[in-house]
Amino acid sequence: MTKVNHFSQEERERYSRHFVLPQFGESAQQNLLQSRVAVVGAGGLGCPVLQYLVAAGVGHIAIFDHDNVSLSNLQRQILYTAADLNQPKAQVAAEKLRALNQHVQIDSFVNQLIASNALGLLKGFQLIIDCTDNFPTRYLLNDASVLLDIPLIHASIYRYEGQVAVFNYQRSANYRDLYPLPPRPEAVTNCEEGGVLGALAGIIGSIQANEAIKVLAGIGDPLVNRLLVFDSLTMESQIIQIANKNERKNILGLIDYDDFCNAPKKTTDMKEVTVQELKALKDSKANFQLIDVREPHEFDICNLDGELIPQAEIPHNVDKIAKDKQVVIHCRSGARSGNMVKWLESNHGFTNLYNLKGGILAWAKEIDTSMPTY
Amino acid sequence: MELKIKTFGAARDMMGGKEVVIKINGTNVCDLRKTLVATYPALADLRSLLIAVNQQYAEDSQQLKETDEIALIPPVSGG
Numbered sequence: 001m002t003k004v005n006h007f008s009q010e011e012r013e014r015y016s017r018h019f020v021l022p023q024f025g026e027s028a029q030q031n032l033l034q035s036r037v038a039v040v041g042a043g044g045l046g047c048p049v050l051q052y053l054v055a056a057g058v059g060h061i062a063i064f065d066h067d068n069v070s071l072s073n074l075q076r077q078i079l080y081t082a083a084d085l086n087q088p089k090a091q092v093a094a095e096k097l098r099a100l101n102q103h104v105q106i107d108s109f110v111n112q113l114i115a116s117n118a119l120g121l122l123k124g125f126q127l128i129i130d131c132t133d134n135f136p137t138r139y140l141l142n143d144a145s146v147l148l149d150i151p152l153i154h155a156s157i158y159r160y161e162g163q164v165a166v167f168n169y170q171r172s173a174n175y176r177d178l179y180p181l182p183p184r185p186e187a188v189t190n191c192e193e194g195g196v197l198g199a200l201a202g203i204i205g206s207i208q209a210n211e212a213i214k215v216l217a218g219i220g221d222p223l224v225n226r227l228l229v230f231d232s233l234t235m236e237s238q239i240i241q242i243a244n245k246n247e248r249k250n251i252l253g254l255i256d257y258d259d260f261c262n263a264p265k266k267t268t269d270m271k272e273v274t275v276q277e278l279k280a281l282k283d284s285k286a287n288f289q290l291i292d293v294r295e296p297h298e299f300d301i302c303n304l305d306g307e308l309i310p311q312a313e314i315p316h317n318v319d320k321i322a323k324d325k326q327v328v329i330h331c332r333s334g335a336r337s338g339n340m341v342k343w344l345e346s347n348h349g350f351t352n353l354y355n356l357k358g359g360i361l362a363w364a365k366e367i368d369t370s371m372p373t374y
Numbered sequence: 375m376e377l378k379i380k381t382f383g384a385a386r387d388m389m390g391g392k393e394v395v396i397k398i399n400g401t402n403v404c405d406l407r408k409t410l411v412a413t414y415p416a417l418a419d420l421r422s423l424l425i426a427v428n429q430q431y432a433e434d435s436q437q438l439k440e441t442d443e444i445a446l447i448p449p450v451s452g453g
Contacts, residue, residue, distance in 0.1 A: 045453045133453035158383050158450035179422035179449040187419030188384045188451065196452055227424075229382060229447055231392075238445060240426040243433070311416055312390035331428065336416070343415045344410075 011103060015057055023333045028217035029057060033103075035216045036060040038122055040113060041142055042089040042129035043067070044201030045208060047079040049131055052209035054097040054192045058216065061097075061106045061124070065090040066112040074200035111129050113137065117256040129153045131205070135182040136257035141169060142175035151215055155208040158189075160197050160232045162204035165242070166211055166222040173225050174249035182261040186335035191333070200232045213282055270341055272357045273367050278304075281328070288326040293340050294360075298332065302360060302371050311336050318348050330356035332374075352369055375440050377406065383448040388416040403427065404434035406444070420448045424440070 007015070007026070018024050032248045035058050039050055042065040045225075053061060069077070069084045069092060090108035097106050113121060122128060122144050130141045130152055138156070145152035151169040155162060167174040207228065214220040225244060230237040244359070273281075281288050292299060292306035301309050309317050311331070321327055321344065331337040337355050344350045364371040379394050386392055398409040403425055411418045424447040425432045440443070 011377070041453050043453055060415045131453050135449070155453070156450045157452040161382055161450065163447075178423060181421040183421050183449060184419040187421075188377060188448070194452070201453075227415070227447070229445070231382070234392075238426070238429055239392060240445070240447065241430045243431045310390060312388050312414055314404060315413060315415065331384060338414055339419065347415070 005116070008364070011057070014101075014103075015191070018056070023219050024217060028219060031217050032057050032213065033059045035097075035127065036062075036125045037127045037129060037212065037216070038062045038064065038125040039129045040064045041133060042077075042079070042093045042197065043073065043074045043131060043133060044157065044198075045205040046089075046129075047077045047093070048132035048202050048205030049129055049212070050093055050097055051079065051100070051239060052206060053212060054101045054104050054106070056209075056213055057101065057103060058213075059103075059105075062107045062109060062121075063090045064092055064109045064113050064121070064304050066110055076196065076201040078202065084351045104246060113140065115140060115257060118254060118338055119148060122150065123148055123200065125150055127151055127153065127212055127215060129208065131155065131208070136174065137260045139182060139260060140254065140257045143251045143254055146174055146248050147339055152210045153215070155204050157196055157200055157204050158196055160200060162200055162207075162228075162232070164204060164211060164223060164228040164230075166224050168248075169215065169222060169224045171248070173244040173265050174243045174248060176251070177245045178227060178242050180247060185262055186339065197232060203232065204230065270338060270345075271354045273354045274357050275363045277365050278330075278356055278363070281326075284332045286326070288328060289322045291321065291327060291329045292331070292360075293329060293337050294331050298374070301374050302364065304330065304360060304363060306330060309341055314340050314344070318344070319351070321353075323350065323352060325352065326354060327352055328354045328356055332359045333361050334359040375401065375438070377438060377440065377442065377444055380443070380445040382446065383450045384420060385417060385446045385448050387448075388414050395453055398438075401437055402434065403436045403438065405430045406436065406438060410446070 015029050037058050039046055043062050055150045067089050068086050069080045069089055079093050088110045090110050095107040100218050128145050129148050145168045152167040153165045155168055169181055173299050211222050214222045227240045227242055290306035292308045293311040295310050327342055329337040341353045341355045364373045376397050381389050381392055398405050426445040427442050
């Protein structure tokens, strides 16, 4: 039997907008009060999620984050101020949230959730909320949610887009049903590299908090077996029906998620040049071709006077790539250009291609330190 | 047949636009997948590429029509 709490006068006033809400009322508020929720990640998504859940009166919230507040966080992580720089996020967040609602028990964990501790730390929660920023932790939380039989509120953001879903709700589809394998690390950029609109984190985090409250309170139709995809540039959203492929049967225990998400690429003997070698080529006015496979907006920030052919355009512009002299291909860090070298070698028989090791970032670090980077 | 495809996440960068028209040889989702990877080789590195047809998760065997609303939704990790 769960203990029924009687709301104080202060609580009745505090939650009065919930109490008068059709389908919500005192019983749903009671459900929130008796809930234990783990919020993993107190960043762009975690901040709004935590604020709304604490404000709403979820009884017990654990915040997991092993990062400190940094200046570039303040563009979207609205719990923090400049006075919090270099402080542990989980602790700063907990302190501010306690001031918002003293009825909520808030615990903070500054240790990283990893395969060896996740099941122990997450056991006993009614809900896990994934506000993390990397694939290894996302797969870790998904698998832990399945193994512990705890629903998972998933959200993720990228540039102007967001995704939200409720996984493993009464054995519904989970993250692996949607995405069985993580992308190769070099194929995707994170928020640090790809950018993210600050307000988007607020929108998607708020939707995530809303789904959490629905599940805890037992109201509405949560995004079960469905994925919400939102594009803030066009304000278009889609809800995709997800197939439950019973991937859960393959989740037998936690694994090494860094290893799982770093599946090595089939290696060929790709040729490389260093930035020093490229500088020597340029200085000696050697007869070679330099191709930049980044996007035009990246080219505008900084460039090496190469020919701009964004990676998606390469297949349509193979004829622009010389076969009779040395060709150096570069991008930001060397990942995309490496892929293009391998693709051109295996699909078009090139033998004269060289990847610029470390990309334009290495050039900015080692040759021209005045070059703007991103 | 010619298909109009909405792109999301990293697929948008790889395919160079939020809506791309592509001609495929064949009639089902598997044929579309093959043409996509042949035209935009970087897509293969996403490994899990969700193709939604008319807002439903599409299996490889699903038959396509030119009027179908197709979306390519790779995973994103930011938070």
